[in-house]
Amino acid sequence: MLKYILQRVALALAVAVVLSFVTFLLLNFATDPAYAIAGEDAEPEVVEQIRKTYGFDRPVLVRYAEWAGGVLRGDFGESYYWNKPVAELVADRAPVTLLLAVMSLSVTVVIALPLGIVAALNPNSALDRMALGIAVSAQAVPNFWLGLIMIILFAVQWRLLPVSGDATLMHFVLPSIVLGASSVPAVMRLTRTGMLDVMESDYIRTARAKGFRGAALVRRHALRNALLPVISVLAVQLGAKFSGSVITETIFAINGLGRLALESILGSDIPTVQILIFLFAIVFVAMNLLADILNAALDPRLRIA
DSSP: HHHHHHHHHHHHHHHHHHHHHHHHHHHHHSHHHHHHHHOTTTOHHHHHHHHHHHTTTHHHHHHHHHHHHHHTTOOOBBBBTSSSSSHHHHHHHHHHHHHHHHHHHHHHHHHHHHHHHHHHHHHSHHHHHHHHHHHHHHHHHOOOHHHHIIIIIIIIEEEEEESOOOGGGGGHHHHHHHHTTTHHHHHHHHHHHHHHHTTSHHHHHHHHHTOOHHHHHEEEEEEHHTTHHHHHHHHHHHHHHHHHHHHHHTTTTSSSSHHHHHHHHHHHHHHHHHHHHHHHHHHHHHHHHHHHHHHHOOOHHHHHO
């Protein structure tokens, strides 16, 4: 098990290094950092002076090495737009996005797992078709449309929940439902497929012969094996929600990393955008690594493969 974990960690670190290098190159070739600081209407002499002052005239590999070294030390650079350390901006807003990601994933689990299990236990029935219909509907509805509809209903007309902000947990209810609904179809269908496969296996027939039925059969024998592929999807979905909350945070005026990324892009704040893209990618890689380790712990055959 230890050897397997070390192999996966080494692979994850290699992916992280490649991602950081590609991100740095793309952002620095896509726009001129000197113009981002001086402004598009700045005089060429001013732009050239800024380029020399900040070292933008040096080779890109040298600048990348300095940037990577700073990241390893926890120095993410200075924001051009806010005139403050990027690390401070990220530290202030990361907890908000993390809370939103965890709550939205909880919404996905609470809705998708029961639907998938009920659909698998009643194949081709009205319950099965209803569950699939809910999944298809959730997949077809755009996040921004669902968010606006929920604001109109629950915040404006019925006044049950706050419309925007992140001051309390109640402010996260609506955005969590909106962000979590987008993952329901994938998790629900995978749960249904896994349960259908497991329920047809030999050891389930043996358990039935021993007298196991209903919830006891599902809980003690079927669910663990059926959820193996679901774990990987949930881990990936958590990473996706952490990095893909731009629209939801913007609609509900939540001051998280997603909104910070949008504001940084609009403000041509390259250091902040650079760190955020790298951070989102690292979280995604880390969640995949966690999924691999959990799957290997649950299924020893994966360690051999």
